[in-house]
Amino acid sequence: MTELTGRQPAAPADGAPPLLATEKLTRHFKIGNALSRRTLHAVDDVDLAIGEREIVALVGESGSGKSTIARLLARIHKPTGGEIYFQGKPLSGLRSRAAELRYRSDVPMVFQDPFSSINPVFRVSHGVMRCLALHRPELSGQQRQEEAERVFTAVGLTPAAEVLQRFPHELSGGQRQRVGFAQALAMRPKLILADEPVSMLDVSIRIGLLNLMAGLRDEEGVSVLYITHDIASARYVADRLIVMYAGQIAESGPAEEVLASPRHPYTQLLLSAVPDPRAALAVGAETDRGEPPRVIDPVPGCRFRWRCPLAIDECHRVTPPLRPLLPGRSVACHVAQADAATEAFR
Amino acid sequence: MSRPLSDGAPGVAPAPGPADAILSVRDLSAEYVMERGTVLAVDRVSFEVGPGEFLGIVGESGCGKSTLLFAIAGLLTPPAVVSGGSVQFRGRSMVGLTDRELAAVRWKDLSVVMQSAMNALNPVKSIGAQFADALRAHGAASKEHIAGRSAEVLRMVGIDPVHLQSYPHQLSGGMRQRSMIAMALLFTPELVIMDEPTSALDVVAQRSLMVQIKELQQQLGFAVIFVTHDMSLVSHFSDRLLVMYAGQVAESGPTRRVFDTPLHPYTAGLMEAFPSIRGPRVPLTGIPGSPPNLARLPEGCRFADRCPQVMPRCLAGPPELYEVDGTLVRCFLHEEAARHD
Numbered sequence: 001m002t003e004l005t006g007r008q009p010a011a012p013a014d015g016a017p018p019l020l021a022t023e024k025l026t027r028h029f030k031i032g033n034a035l036s037r038r039t040l041h042a043v044d045d046v047d048l049a050i051g052e053r054e055i056v057a058l059v060g061e062s063g064s065g066k067s068t069i070a071r072l073l074a075r076i077h078k079p080t081g082g083e084i085y086f087q088g089k090p091l092s093g094l095r096s097r098a099a100e101l102r103y104r105s106d107v108p109m110v111f112q113d114p115f116s117s118i119n120p121v122f123r124v125s126h127g128v129m130r131c132l133a134l135h136r137p138e139l140s141g142q143q144r145q146e147e148a149e150r151v152f153t154a155v156g157l158t159p160a161a162e163v164l165q166r167f168p169h170e171l172s173g174g175q176r177q178r179v180g181f182a183q184a185l186a187m188r189p190k191l192i193l194a195d196e197p198v199s200m201l202d203v204s205i206r207i208g209l210l211n212l213m214a215g216l217r218d219e220e221g222v223s224v225l226y227i228t229h230d231i232a233s234a235r236y237v238a239d240r241l242i243v244m245y246a247g248q249i250a251e252s253g254p255a256e257e258v259l260a261s262p263r264h265p266y267t268q269l270l271l272s273a274v275p276d277p278r279a280a281l282a283v284g285a286e287t288d289r290g291e292p293p294r295v296i297d298p299v300p301g302c303r304f305r306w307r308c309p310l311a312i313d314e315c316h317r318v319t320p321p322l323r324p325l326l327p328g329r330s331v332a333c334h335v336a337q338a339d340a341a342t343e344a345f346r
Numbered sequence: 347m348s349r350p351l352s353d354g355a356p357g358v359a360p361a362p363g364p365a366d367a368i369l370s371v372r373d374l375s376a377e378y379v380m381e382r383g384t385v386l387a388v389d390r391v392s393f394e395v396g397p398g399e400f401l402g403i404v405g406e407s408g409c410g411k412s413t414l415l416f417a418i419a420g421l422l423t424p425p426a427v428v429s430g431g432s433v434q435f436r437g438r439s440m441v442g443l444t445d446r447e448l449a450a451v452r453w454k455d456l457s458v459v460m461q462s463a464m465n466a467l468n469p470v471k472s473i474g475a476q477f478a479d480a481l482r483a484h485g486a487a488s489k490e491h492i493a494g495r496s497a498e499v500l501r502m503v504g505i506d507p508v509h510l511q512s513y514p515h516q517l518s519g520g521m522r523q524r525s526m527i528a529m530a531l532l533f534t535p536e537l538v539i540m541d542e543p544t545s546a547l548d549v550v551a552q553r554s555l556m557v558q559i560k561e562l563q564q565q566l567g568f569a570v571i572f573v574t575h576d577m578s579l580v581s582h583f584s585d586r587l588l589v590m591y592a593g594q595v596a597e598s599g600p601t602r603r604v605f606d607t608p609l610h611p612y613t614a615g616l617m618e619a620f621p622s623i624r625g626p627r628v629p630l631t632g633i634p635g636s637p638p639n640l641a642r643l644p645e646g647c648r649f650a651d652r653c654p655q656v657m658p659r660c661l662a663g664p665p666e667l668y669e670v671d672g673t674l675v676r677c678f679l680h681e682e683a684a685r686h687d
Contacts (some may be wrong), residue, residue, distance in 0.1 A: 061548035061549070131546070175636075202407055202636075203406065203575060204615060204633035205633070208631075208634070210621075211631075232548075232620065235623060236621035236627065246441060270666075271623060272547060272553075273553035275579050275582070276578065276623055
C-alpha cells in the first residue's frame with residue numbers, strides 16, 4: 001500500500017538547489033493577423049520548484065496555462081522570458097545534442113490521450129526499445145529486453161514479456177497509459193511530466209494510475225509534476241499543490257494545508273465546486289459561471305478580480321505578486337496577504 | 347419474492363417507478379450489426395420516468411449508456427439498431443416511427459442535449475438562426491414570436507440575448523452548452539435527455555450548469571434523463587439512479603439509497619473510486635481490471651472477473667435483476683434478500 005499521509009515537501013533546507021525550478025517563466029503567443037497583433041499571455045512570471053521524490057500537482061481550469069508549463073519544461077515550447085533550472089543549471093545553457101538528450105531522458109513526459117500517444121502499427125515494445133536504444137545506448141540487446149520487462153513489471157503490466165508483444169489496440173486505456181509511464185521509466189528519469197494522465201480514463205481505473213504515480217515516487221524515487229483539473233485526485237496523490245489561474249500561480253503549498261485552509265478566493269471557489277456525494281449539498285454563491293478569462297494584452301491588476309467577491313481597489317491597479325504567507329505556503333492575493341484569515345466561499 | 351424483471355417474458359413486471367410515467371422503457375435491446383458479428387450494446391433494459399423526475403444513468407465508457415439514450419430518442423443509425431423491447435413516450439411507441447413522425451415529437455415534446463455542444467451547434471450559423479430553424483420546423487411563423495421566444499429561453503439559461511447574433515466560436519464552452527440547453531427548452535418539452543452535457547467543462551462551470559438545470563427543471567416541470575460517467579456529479583441532483591454495466595442494468599433505485607447503501611459490488615466499487623476532497627486521506631483501490639468485451643461476453647456475471655465478492659456460481663450463470671426494498675440489483679448476493687421480501 002502506498003503511503004498517503006502528509007509528506008513534507010523536499011525543501012532545500014541545506015541550501016542545495018531543488019531538482020527543478022523556474023524563475024519568472026513566461027510564455028506568450030502571438031495571435032490575430034497583421035492588422036490586429038495581439039499577445040496571449042499563456043504563462044506569466046511563474047516561479048515554481050519541484051524537489052526530489054516529490055509529487056507536485058499543478059491544478060487549474062482549461063486555459064490557465066498548466067499544459068503550457070509542462071511543454072515549456074519538456075522543451076517543446078521555448079520560453080518568451082525567464083529561466084528553467086534543472087539541478088541548479090539553467091536550461092538556456094544546454095548547447096550540445098548530448099546535453100539536450102540527457103535532459104529529455106531525465107525529464108520525460110506522459111501525455112493525456114493514451115489512444116493517440118502510442119504508435120498503433122507497432123507492438124508496444126517498439127516505443128520502449130526505441131527509448132532505450134536512444135537514451136541508454138550502452139545496453140546490449142539482451143539488456144534492453146530485460147530492462148523493458150523490468151519497467152513493464154514496475155508499472156503493473158504483467159506478464160511483462162507477453163504484454164510487450166501486444167499491439168496497442170489489444171490494451172485497454174488504463175493499460176496504454178501504463179505503457180506511457182513504462183516508456184518514461186525506461187529512461188531512468190528524475191522527474192516525470194504527467195499532463196492530465198488520467199482524465200481520459202474511466203473513473204474505476206483512474207485510482208490505479210494515481211497509485212502507480214505514488215508508487216514510482218516511493219519505490220523508484222522519481223518526482224512527478226501531475227497536471228490536472230481534478231483537485232480531488234491532486235489531493236489524493238500530491239505532496240504539494242500549485243493552483244494556477246489565468247497563466248499565473250494563485251496559491252501554492254503542502255496539499256493538505258492548502259485544501260484545509262485555502263487562502264486565495266479562487267482556490268476557495270474551486271473547492272466549493274467539487275461534487276462530493278458524501279457531503280450535503282450546499283447551494284451557496286452560485287452566481288459564478290466559471291467563465292475562464294483569456295489573457296490577451298492584460299493590463300495590470302489581479303486577473304481574478306472580475307470574479308472575486310473580495311476585490312478591493314488595489315486589485316484593479318496592481319497585479320498581486322506571489323508572496324510567502326505561512327511557512328511553505330504562498331498566495332498571490334492582496335486581500336489574503338492583508339488579512340490571512342479571510343474566507344470568501346466557505 | 348424474487349422476480350426476474352427484465353430477463354423474463356416481456357412486460358411481466360413493471361420496474362419500480364412512478365405509476366403515471368411519461369416514458370416507459372421495456373426490455374429495450376440495441377445492437378451493432380457488423381460483418382464480424384453483432385454486439386449487444388444494450389441488453390433488455392427497463393425503466394420508467396415520471397413527470398418532472400430527474401433520472402441519472404451512470405456507467406463507464408462502453409457500458410451502453412449513450413446507445414440506450416440514442417435508442418430512446420430514435421437517433422440510432424446503422425450499424426446500430428433496436429433489436430427488441432419497447433419505448434413508450436406519453437403512451438405512444440417510439441420504436442419504428444418514421445422520420446416524419448419522429449420529427450413531430452422531437453424538440454417539441456422530447457429534446458436531446460448532446461455531449462459536445464461544439465459539434466452539435468452549426469458553426470456557420472448564428473445561435474439565433476439555429477433557434478429560428480427549430481421554431482419554424484414546428485410551425486412558428488411570425489418573426490416576433492421567434493425573436494421573443496429565442497430571447498426568452500436564452501435569458502432562462504442566463505445568457506444575454508445579444509448572443510443570438512453570436513456564432514458558436516464566439517462563445518465559451520460553458521455558454522455553448524447553455525445555449526444547447528436553451529434550444530432544448532424552446533418548446534417547453536416534457537422530457538429532456540442529456541448525454542454528458544457537462545463533461546467538457548471545468549469544475550466551476552460544471553457545478554454552475556448543474557444547479558441551473560435543476561432550477562429550470564423545478565421551474566418548468568420537465569423530466570430529465572441525465573447520462574454521465576461521473577456518479578458524484580448527479581449525487582445531489584437526481585431522484586433516481588440507474589447504474590449500467592456492460593450493457594445491462596446493474597443497480598437501480600432512489601439516488602440517496604444507492605449512495606448510502608450500494609448493493610451491487612460494482613456500484614460500491616465506483617463509489618470507492620473517487621478520492622474525496624474532505625475528510626481523512628485514505629488509500630483507494632478503484633476497481634481492478636476493465637469491463638468485458640461486449641462481443642465476447644462471459645457465461646456468468648459480467649462483473650465476475652473484477653468483483654471482490656465473486657462466488658463460484660457467478661461464473662456459471664448470469665444473475666437476474668432482483669428487487670430488494672425498492673432497489674433493483676443484478677447480483678446473487680441479494681437473491682436471498684429478494685426472496686424474503
